[in-house]
Amino acid sequence: MNVLKFGGTSVGSSKIINKVIGILEKYAQQEAVICVVSAVGGITDKLLFAGRQAQSKDAQYTETFEAIKGIHFDIIKELNEKPSEILLDTVQNILDDFKSLLDGIYLINELSPKTSDKLLSYGEKLSSFIIAETLINRGISAARKNTQELIITNSNFTKAEVDYSISNQLIRDYFKTSEESITILPGFIARSRHGEDTTLGRGGSDFTAAIVAAALQVKTLEIWTDVSGMFTTNPKLVKQAYPIKSISYQEAMELSHFGAKVLYPPTVQPVLDLNIPIHIKNTMDPEAEGTIISNEATNGSKPVKGISNIGNIALLTLQGSGMIGIPGFSKRLFETLSQEKINVILITQASSEHSICLGIEAHEAERAKIAIDHTFEYEIAWHKIEPLTVETGLSIVALVGDNMKNHQGLSGKMFSALGRNNVNIRAIAQGASEKNISVVIAERDVKKALNTLHEQFFETKTKQLNVFITGVGNVGERLVEQIKAQKKYLKDNLKINLRIAGLSNSRTMIFDEDGLDLNNWKNQLASGEKASLNGFFDTVKKLNLRNSIFVDITANADVAATYPDYLRESIGVVACNKIACSSDIEHYNLLKRLSLKYNAPFLFETNVGAGLPVIDTLNNLIASGDKITSIQAVLSGSLNFVFNHFNAETRFYDVVKQAAAEGYTEPDPRIDLSGVDVARKILILAREAGVEMNLEDIENKSFLSASGLKSDSVEDFYETLIKDEAHYQKLYASAASKNCQLKYVAKFDHGKASVGLEEIPQGHPFYNLEGKDNIVMFYTIRYPEQPMIIKGAGAGADVTASGLFADIIRIGNN
Numbered sequence: 001m002n003v004l005k006f007g008g009t010s011v012g013s014s015k016i017i018n019k020v021i022g023i024l025e026k027y028a029q030q031e032a033v034i035c036v037v038s039a040v041g042g043i044t045d046k047l048l049f050a051g052r053q054a055q056s057k058d059a060q061y062t063e064t065f066e067a068i069k070g071i072h073f074d075i076i077k078e079l080n081e082k083p084s085e086i087l088l089d090t091v092q093n094i095l096d097d098f099k100s101l102l103d104g105i106y107l108i109n110e111l112s113p114k115t116s117d118k119l120l121s122y123g124e125k126l127s128s129f130i131i132a133e134t135l136i137n138r139g140i141s142a143a144r145k146n147t148q149e150l151i152i153t154n155s156n157f158t159k160a161e162v163d164y165s166i167s168n169q170l171i172r173d174y175f176k177t178s179e180e181s182i183t184i185l186p187g188f189i190a191r192s193r194h195g196e197d198t199t200l201g202r203g204g205s206d207f208t209a210a211i212v213a214a215a216l217q218v219k220t221l222e223i224w225t226d227v228s229g230m231f232t233t234n235p236k237l238v239k240q241a242y243p244i245k246s247i248s249y250q251e252a253m254e255l256s257h258f259g260a261k262v263l264y265p266p267t268v269q270p271v272l273d274l275n276i277p278i279h280i281k282n283t284m285d286p287e288a289e290g291t292i293i294s295n296e297a298t299n300g301s302k303p304v305k306g307i308s309n310i311g312n313i314a315l316l317t318l319q320g321s322g323m324i325g326i327p328g329f330s331k332r333l334f335e336t337l338s339q340e341k342i343n344v345i346l347i348t349q350a351s352s353e354h355s356i357c358l359g360i361e362a363h364e365a366e367r368a369k370i371a372i373d374h375t376f377e378y379e380i381a382w383h384k385i386e387p388l389t390v391e392t393g394l395s396i397v398a399l400v401g402d403n404m405k406n407h408q409g410l411s412g413k414m415f416s417a418l419g420r421n422n423v424n425i426r427a428i429a430q431g432a433s434e435k436n437i438s439v440v441i442a443e444r445d446v447k448k449a450l451n452t453l454h455e456q457f458f459e460t461k462t463k464q465l466n467v468f469i470t471g472v473g474n475v476g477e478r479l480v481e482q483i484k485a486q487k488k489y490l491k492d493n494l495k496i497n498l499r500i501a502g503l504s505n506s507r508t509m510i511f512d513e514d515g516l517d518l519n520n521w522k523n524q525l526a527s528g529e530k531a532s533l534n535g536f537f538d539t540v541k542k543l544n545l546r547n548s549i550f551v552d553i554t555a556n557a558d559v560a561a562t563y564p565d566y567l568r569e570s571i572g573v574v575a576c577n578k579i580a581c582s583s584d585i586e587h588y589n590l591l592k593r594l595s596l597k598y599n600a601p602f603l604f605e606t607n608v609g610a611g612l613p614v615i616d617t618l619n620n621l622i623a624s625g626d627k628i629t630s631i632q633a634v635l636s637g638s639l640n641f642v643f644n645h646f647n648a649e650t651r652f653y654d655v656v657k658q659a660a661a662e663g664y665t666e667p668d669p670r671i672d673l674s675g676v677d678v679a680r681k682i683l684i685l686a687r688e689a690g691v692e693m694n695l696e697d698i699e700n701k702s703f704l705s706a707s708g709l710k711s712d713s714v715e716d717f718y719e720t721l722i723k724d725e726a727h728y729q730k731l732y733a734s735a736a737s738k739n740c741q742l743k744y745v746a747k748f749d750h751g752k753a754s755v756g757l758e759e760i761p762q763g764h765p766f767y768n769l770e771g772k773d774n775i776v777m778f779y780t781i782r783y784p785e786q787p788m789i790i791k792g793a794g795a796g797a798d799v800t801a802s803g804l805f806a807d808i809i810r811i812g813n814n
């Protein structure tokens, strides 16, 4: 004999009920089948809702009733071309009963636990009749038996306790004589010794099936649902979760106790001692292996078997000096909760005994507070203890595994993974058996926490990075294309799953928590929502994805001003925008501090030399104990272009115009020609070398003519270039007469920095610098005479994008 249970998700529509019928027929060819069914998916909630409406005098309960009725008759019609009269009559009778009960509740304004159980029993009564009669109607040998005649309980309504000695006997007696090849039983419902309707607790159909399986001592109990087994964590919240092949009874109980809804926790009890394995299977995918729950679980190499969570938790804290060393406080506290029938899910107590902290279901918190404050009325009045504090909006996340006790450092890993992602832990509990480590966190962090922990304990091989890019102009576009092209390589070789979860330009922005489709991002962005800096930050924060990185590819001061917001949320910042790092020293220091405090990387390699590894090299030198004594560098691609093309045969004006036309200068060429841009770069290098200075501290010997310096518009400025051609030719002639090249040089030497035009003699490393190349020479304690030199293209969209990309990968590799 086989016992199969099909949950609400497996009997939610005619289509899926047909699948169930197919499975039953196949099984019945081998052996007799007992099939326990839940109410049609979602119906139990609707029944309860109708009851609450009636109780609160909301006449709309009749509409809810009609909806419930409609759902059942639709299913009957879809399953049966010509439904039998007995099916239609019985269903109508059950619905009539149900309607009378609702009317009664409406009339007397009361929904007691006893009435609630009667009300909820209609769901399983209906589904079991419909399925059994459909089978019969199709000529399949089947019968329905009312479980209320087989399972007897006490009168503890809403979660009644089973009288096993009577129930086992009734079940055995019935099936000893039954000759049906398929017997349909309603799950969840039972009857008390006094003949009242009772239920076994929400999700209790699993339990019904286990009671029957144990009474009949069958070989296995099969629980059919909408997922292919018990997963490493809730697959609806973590895409990477996968089914666990085999798991012990204890682990399964622990996971389900902490919220893995796929199995109702008490289900394990009846089958445990008899060693009857529970097989979890997927109705939509019957070929999938599923999960076997038994004593012979293979532990595999993983100490953590699964991660689960329970939402809607309230944390109660009782504290005060009056508790220290005085026995009996905990006893009184727990007695109070027990009298109120409030279930305690988690307990932690500080070893000082100064406080005790409990996790319970949030909807019971108010009752708990009133009862506990009443119990400790005297102590509270005398300020020996404080009134109970209640925090809500919380959730418990638990790591579960029989083998965790044999591994060190698991809790450390758990806490640091959560900490790195800015998930604040409110309370911790670890059972002495070490089968479980639980933490209490904010409800809004649950999805991120589960994904983070899953990555930590089950996907050690891949790390997901979620990138949010603002400013998708020239450079941004290249970055997106580079990411798209390298996605597979990164996954295969660096085990990094790099996704772009948000994009914005100055007009619109788009987001996708599963990663944007990079084949179609331009169209999507064009029709995105209106862009705003606050809106962008709020969405990044709300999505709350692990390993989030904000990438700034603008030159905008307002964008730069948002970095602290991101860092405070432990979101990494990658910027090619130079404004933040060259702003005043207090702000720069603040960003560095926030980065350390919130464990959020702040990287800006492209601030100097575009894609050249200038800052990273400097940081590595310092981290390895070296000291920078001086830096000499040509850091402006634009100025290099200008002075490489300027000579006695050209006009300075024409060369600058050409540089602008080819995109080598800022739209306002004064930013480049005045040396401000270069000054910002050497400032950033000096700061990274450990010197506190500001932009004003950098000596800037400008080569511009006096009128050029004074010009107050771009047009005026170009005018001065024509007018002052002689001034610029003089600079060239002086250099040429000494056989020198003109280069715009940035210097940092023993704490002082300067920028200015210099005549570079033949043989100097700067002399042959071509096109828009940059060069940086680091003189350090370890490189005193021959400097470390970094040279290459220092401007351009592709190299800048690759510099940003390198920063993102640096974060991924950490």
Ligand code: ADP
Pocket: 006, 007, 008, 009, 010, 038, 203, 224, 225, 226, 227, 229, 230, 231, 232, 233, 234, 235, 236, 259, 260, 261, 262, 263, 306, 308
């Ligand atoms: P049924 O109606 O079949 O009883 P339930 O909704 O009670 O189905 O349970 C199945 C659901 O449990 C899944 O759809 C899934 O969302 C949820 N679930 C939570 N944690 C887990 C887990 N660790 N493994 C599998 N499913 C889980």
Ligand code: ASP
Pocket: 007, 008, 038, 039, 044, 045, 123, 187, 188, 201, 202, 203, 204, 205, 206
């Ligand atoms: N129908 C009941 C519920 O929704 C029992 C079950 O589905 O297991 O709680």
Ligand code: MG
Pocket: 007, 008, 203, 206, 261, 262, 263, 264
């Ligand atoms: Mg269930």
